[in-house]
Each structure stands twice: as C-alpha cells, then as structure tokens.
C-alpha cells in the first residue's frame with residue numbers, strides 16, 4: 247500500500263490558528279484580521295505586539311498600561327549577563343540568545359506554570375529583555391561598556407539607545423519599527439511550528455522559544471537576512487550583480503533572500519520593507535545597495551521566476567541602520583518572540599501532542615545472530 251509522504255509538510259494543514267492568515271493566492275498577510283501593510287503604516291510595534299497577544303489593538307489606556315508593564319522589565323539579571331560575558335567572543339549571537347533565554351527560564355521559579363496568564367507574563371518579559379540582551383552582546387563584542395535600558399523610550403528608540411548610545415532621526419526609527427511589525431508573525435513557519443511542537447508536550451515556554459531560536463538560525467529561515475548582506479558585500483558592485491547571480495544559478499546554489507514555501511508569487515511583506523530599505527538608502531547615501539537589490543531581483547525573476555522574500559530588503563536595511571551583520575537574525579527574534587509566544591499559548595489551549603507518522607523503508611524484520619556467530 248503506497249503512503250502519501252508530505253516532505254517538509256509542504257501544503258499540509260496541521261491545525262487551526264486565529265493569530266495570522268497567510269494567503270498565497272492573494273499574496274496577503276493579516277494579523278488578527280488586520281492587513282500587515284496597514285499596521286506598518288499606522289501603528290507602533292508595541293501596539294502590534296499587543297494585538298498579536300490579545301487579539302485587538304489597544305486603546306490609549308491599555309497601551310499606556312502595557313508599555314509601563316513591559317518597559318519596566320527591560321533590565322536583565324547580573325547572573326544572565328555574567329553567563330553571556332563568559333561565552334566565547336566568536337560564538338554566533340544566535341547561540342548567545344539561545345543561551346540567554348535558557349537562563350531566563352532557569353531563573354524563573356514559575357518556569358513550569360503553563361497557565362495563559364503566566365505564559366503571557368513570561369512572553370512580555372522576554373519581549374522586554376531580548377533587546378537588552380542583544381544590545382549588551384553587541385557592545386561586549388565591540389569592547390564597549392553596556393548601556394542600561396531607558397524606560398522613557400519606546401521599544402525601537404530604546405534598542406538604538408542601548409546599542410549606540412543615541413536615538414537616530416525618527417525616520418530611521420520608523421524604518422526599524424516597520425521591520426519589527428513585518429517580522430512579528432507568520433503562521434506555521436519552521437520556527438513557530440518548532441515552538442508549537444515543544445509546547446505540545448506541555449514543556450515550558452522558555453524551552454519552546456529556545457528551540458524556535460535554533461530553528462530560526464538556519465539560513466533557509468531567519469538566518470537568510472544575514473546571508474543576504476554577506477552576498478551583497480561579496481558582489482560589492484551593482485554592475486556585477488546579474489552575472490554573479492547567473493553564476494550561482496548555474497552552479498545550482500540557493501540564493502538567500504529569494505523564494506518562499508508559501509508565497510510563490512512574491513512575499514506580501516516585501517514592498518513595505520523595500521520602501522523602508524529605500525528610505526534608509528536615501529538617508530545614508532546607500533543607494534548602491536538599492537541598485538544592487540534591483541539588479542538581483544530582476545535577474546532572478548528572469549532566470550527562475552523567483553521573487554524576493556522579506557529577508558532580502560531587511561538585511562541591507564539593517565546594515566544601513568548601522569547594525570553588525572550577526573545581529574540581524576537576533577533582531578528578527580526580538581520581533582518574532584511575539585508570534586512565537588502567541589502560538590505557544592494557542593497550542594496549549596489546543597492541548598494536542600504533535601506526533602506525525604513515518605513510512606518505514608528500512609530492512610525487513612530479521613533475527614539477531616548468536617553472539618558466537620557475530621564476534
């Protein structure tokens with residue numbers, strides 16, 4: 247009897263969700279029913295985080311209370327900082343982040359409390375602390391003293407403050423905010439589904455997030471935004487981009503920042519992020535990177551009919567904001583912690599262990615030879 251194998255679970259619907267809707271046919275993405283493009287045009291990331299968690303955009307009082315609650319939790323314990331400081335300087339920041347989240351869990355006496363209220367509180371604490379951790383790690387690698395979080399600043403302003411000691415012009419902050427909104431949630435992508443699998447065993451949220459960080463690190467997933475910038479720096483000259491791409495395709499190499507498992511005709515988030523990237527280029531004199539982007543996009547479309555995904559414009563945008571490349575995927579985590587944790591809470595409510603089947607194609611059953619015949 248032949249068994250239908252769905253490699254990579256491509257096209258397989260495994261559960262319901264009310265958090266976001268990714269519609270390949272219409273190339274659209276909504277968070278709790280709101281088009282992501284409209285959220286990026288008129289909301290702060292803190293408002294969108296609230297929406298993803300609570301299902302509705304906050305009113306003024308709810309937003310004030312949410313901001314007070316989360317901004318007051320930005321500090322990280324000395325023990326977690328000391329563990330980060332003992333990591334090798336050359337370890338990848340995603341390894342650092344995975345370790346730091348494990349520390350947050352180890353420090354939490356209520357780690358195994360899987361009630362929705364407890365997990366919401368843990369999610370908000372990670373939302374508040376991850377930027378502090380990423381910024382501290384960035385400065386430690388530069389040999390710079392850490393800069394404490396500033397509770398008077400918004401999510402994005404505070405991150406720039408902790409990284410660089412200053413808040414850039416509001417146009418730059420807005421481009422970063424847009425990237426946070428676009429990266430926040432994307433239904434059952436590999437890292438989110440990883441979090442749901444771990445949660446489905448009734449393990450704790452820190453274990454789910456640690457596992458999701460491991461999944462996101464891969465260059466086929468979140469790690470692509472770093473790979474895009476390494477690729478662009480290697481090409482360096484926009485005039486060489488088309489030939490570079492032709493060589494990659496001829497060698498059957500995957501070009502990071504292109505393609506998507508769900509969106510086959512363009513990633514719905516790309517136009518909004520491309521606009522933010524273009525704004526960054528205009529603000530910083532980085533127009534050559536936009537020229538290179540457009541050369542690569544046109545060549546890949548003509549050669550393989552493959553469109554860019556969100557990581558393609560996000561990588562160079564972060565580069566122009568002044569972040570070091572190994573920070574790009576940790577920055578993705580700072581945003582996606584909202585989607586991951588919302589799915590953890592939703593999976594717990596579904597209360598269904600995730601355990602698929604496999605089709606065995608190995609040796610037929612056979613007897614173990616006597617030891618004397620073996621040895």
Ligand code: SDX
Pocket residue numbers: 254431432434435436465466467468470499500501502503504505506507508550552555556557
């Ligand atoms: C993210 O799932 C999500 O929602 C993820 C994400 C999110 O918000 O969580 O959107 C974030 O991870 C975006 C994707 C970032 N990854 C990359 O940019 C890595 C490069 N992309 C590819 O590896 C690929 O496109 C995937 C992994 C993203 C999707 O791959 P699929 O659906 O498994 O398709 P495939 O690898 O089977 O490719 C189908 C064909 C192949 O050609 P043939 O062998 O049939 O001739 O398209 C080709 C592939 O070679 N192809 C590419 C390509 N992507 C697909 N060829 C060159 N470069 C690419 N990037």
